Amino acid sequence: MTFDLSAIVRDNIKNLTAYSSARKEFNGTNAVFLDANENSFGSPIETDYSRYPDPLQLEIKRIIADWNGVLPQQIFIGNGSDEAIDLLIRAFCEPKIDQIIITPPTYGMYEVSANINDVNVKSVLLDEDFQLSPDKVLENVGDSTKIIFLCSPNNPTGNSLQRNSILKVIENFKGIVVIDEAYIHFSDKHSFINDLQHFQNLVVMQTFSKAWGLAGLRVGIAFASVEIIELLNKIKPPYNVSQIAQEALLKALKNRESVKKVVSEIVEQRNLLRSNLLELPIVSDVYPSDANFLLVKTIAANRIYSFLVDEKIIVRNRSNVELCENCLRITVGTESENQSLITALKAFR
């Protein structure tokens, strides 16, 4: 199916004159900077944060681009992935008129972000195995459908969606398909970043909040065509990633090997925790997971949840979510945290 980006961008965004920040108009070094109304006397703390950060985070993008075989201009960096979700909806969806499709049970922010922007949400449930039915999704596409959000590995179910099903949706939809790969590092599946060269309508999101252990920094990434990324850059707040976040991230990027080690330890703990949970009589199923959490079907989710809270162990109660009845979502912790959980659950009556 032919994809025409300009046909799906909102008119106000297409016609927008973007804010031009001081640091965008001149970004050289070794000058007397009297252009941005910063405070040349410095900050009242040890580290100097008196200057605005790089609006396009180029140093970071060059490294990530190199790792992923894309151009720096194919990368958007946001204040968490949540910012990318919001900007995508604002770029493409006309309030009250346009629609996104989501495939529950899935990450809640797609729907919340659409609601905030007064954009309609069409839900197409995953099947019993938490797999995507591409035909069902495509049947629900209408003229006003602008974005389809897919999450793989999926939150809260933990499984990866089948590659062929995702491809079918991408190939047969003339709007944007977003694949949220927040948990891809815990999986042995290939990222869809490798498919960007073939699909102009594809956006792949990743984050530093999970495998990279940097949730507090608030840094998320979107990979897409140069044209889509230009659009996001045009509408983002000018200095959306703080100097502290950029500096800390640049340091973290030097420790890629230690992240790989931690990820493999988490995967090992996940598999151990899964088999320990499956032995408990109060657990009726633990769904296969490609992520750093397990969706656990129990005999009495609400009671077990409250019991664990009393034991000062907090998990996520997902039992009100369609297809997740009696389910708890449990993040894989350290070996001793997981052991505490199992010990507590053995005492549940």
Ligand SMILES: *Cc1c(COP(=O)(O)O)cnc(C)c1O
């Ligand atoms: C945790 C998570 C994110 C990450 O969001 P950030 O804003 O980058 O912290 C994105 N998508 C899904 C599905 C998640 O579970």
